[in-house]
Amino acid sequence: MPDAAAERIRQEAALWAVTLADDAVDDATRAACDAWCALDERHARLLAEMRRMWESVTPDTPAPQPARRGLSRQALGALALLPCLLVAGAAMPWQAWLADERSGVGEIRHLTLEDGSRIALNSDSAIDIDFSGSVRRVQLVRGEVFVEVAHGDKPFAVVDRDGSARALGTRYAVRRDADDTVVTVTESRVRVQPLDGGDDRWVDVQAGQQVRFNRSGVTTDTVPAAPGGVAWPQGRLVFDDAPVAEVLRQLGQHRPGLLLADDEALDTLRFTGVLPIQQSDAALALLASALPSLRVSTLSPWLVRVTTAPP
Known part of the structure; x- marks a missing residue:
């Protein structure tokens, strides 16, 4: 398995x-x-x-x-x-439990740091904050963070197990996935440096771009960011011809309980639109309205299954 x-x-x-x-x-x-x-x-x-x-x-x-x-x-x-x-x-996972700041499942938290930088924590995320050294550091322990960096005398970086994403501008998101880390830049530039890459191994990511990396190096080429890829701080998810299985995966990250998808049955369905994050029942209703063949079965407050109607 x-x-x-x-x-x-x-x-x-x-x-x-x-x-x-x-x-x-x-x-x-x-x-x-x-x-x-x-x-x-x-x-x-x-x-x-x-x-x-x-x-x-x-x-x-x-x-x-x-x-x-x-x-x-x-x-x-x-x-x-x-x-x-x-x-x-x-x-x-003691580090996540004891992190300086955390968010619950389905919660988007907005914080202002001591230097004036603003941070949003995505659902089920955790960070530690350390401004005592030569770099203003936000340690991503779990989940995803979006930062709007305030000007300061010291550099600003989001770091995690895979390396660092240092701000050369102001606005970007860092997401910790199972096997690597995703950086999406919405304004200016970010310098991504894998943990084991050495000082001379880094890549600059421009506004509107996205890159994946692990501690050994960049795992994918820099690509254009998906439309609305960092819309979650505003409480919405934006999709452009996205597979429905991926839509449900993202909705499930913001919903307590289980959201089960019949991936094989949903394989041919795609969705373009905007869904609310913190009203997941409404989001599922909107999705079913846009795709009449979709069937949403609420088995309990903790368990929802999504599949398609029989032909």
């Missing part, structure tokens, strides 16, 4: 474990979980392991209560523990 698929199943099993820990969970949610387990024998096996781990890490903790916008702090803490406990030797 590919690592990405394994990680997704672990996360889904962890969420089900937290959901089922609530004494008030309804029959429809239990039925949805049973349906998820029936899809693949690995689902039921991992869910059983997750539930055992939940009981071991929260023996005296009341069951978490589902909230409209996400889980309680207790539930989120235990949920973050579960996938890590499953993988032997996996690093515990």
Whole structure:
């Protein structure tokens, strides 16, 4: 099983474990979980392991209560523990939990730093801030950040596990993906330098461009940024002839619970338009309205499945 698929199943099993820990969970949610387990024998096996781990890490903790916008702090803490406990030797995500600034799932946070720079944190993101040295550093621990850099006496850089993106202007976004980092520049220039690339290995990214890199070097050539690629700080997602599976992937990052897509059935569908981030039910309704063959099934507040109508 590919690592990405394994990680997704672990996360889904962890969420089900937290959901089922609530004494008030309804029959429809239990039925949805049973349906998820029936899809693949690995689902039921991992869910059983997750539930055992939940009981071991929260023996005296009341069951978490589902909230409209996400889980309680207790539930989120235990949920973050579960996938890590499953993988032997996996690093515990203490850095993300203890980060200087964080955002929840579905939350867009806007901050003004001490130097006047403005920052937006995308859904489920975390950063550390350190202006004490010779560089104003924002450490991207998780997720995505958009910065509007104020003028100052010291350089400004967003850094993560793969390297640094130093501002040569003012406005850009940095997103940490599973295997690499994406930098999208909306104004002026940004100098991208992989961690292991040495001082002479860097690339300048111009306004309207995007690049991917990992700690060893640039992984893709610099390309034009997608239209509306950094629209999320304004609370919207912009798509231009995008595969519906990708549209749903992005919506799912801003929605508590699971948004499951039948990728094979959706393979031929594409979408052009603008969707609201923080009203994901409305976004799904708009998507279904634009694509009449789309079927959105709300199985519970925590589980939505999207597929197509039978021919």
